[in-house]
Amino acid sequence: MEIDEWWPNLSDSAREWLIANNGDAVPATILDEIVAAGGVMNDEANWVGESGPDGFFLSDEATDWIEASANDEI
Template sequence: MNIEQWWPNLKPATQAWLIDNNGDAVPEGLAAEIAEAGGPAASDARQGGDDEPPGFYFPDEVVDWIEAVGNGETPEPPLPR
């Protein structure tokens, strides 16, 4: 399921956190809510690199999508992987 399909299923507070902390590791509780909403499970997300703490990270195209939403734009859906 693409982000534009599961994003509306998130709590407004979760959407706000993701916009405000875009690109950061997503806390476990929010990752669980994202998975319940139809988003990727923590096991499907990329893991932190050498200079990042371990955790749940969205791929770059999802980070770009969230950034566009945060800027009040209507983003194109990310391409399936």
């Protein structure tokens, strides 16, 4: 499931956090909510970025999508 499919299933607070912190490492609680909302974490998902010592990051495509959504450009 891609970001435009699971985004509406997130809580308002999760969407607000993702908008306010776009590009930052995603906390485990938000990531858990994304997965529960239908976001499947695999290499084919356009929203999955890098994961490392600093945490999990959304892809550039996902951060661009969130910015566009926040600006009512979707």
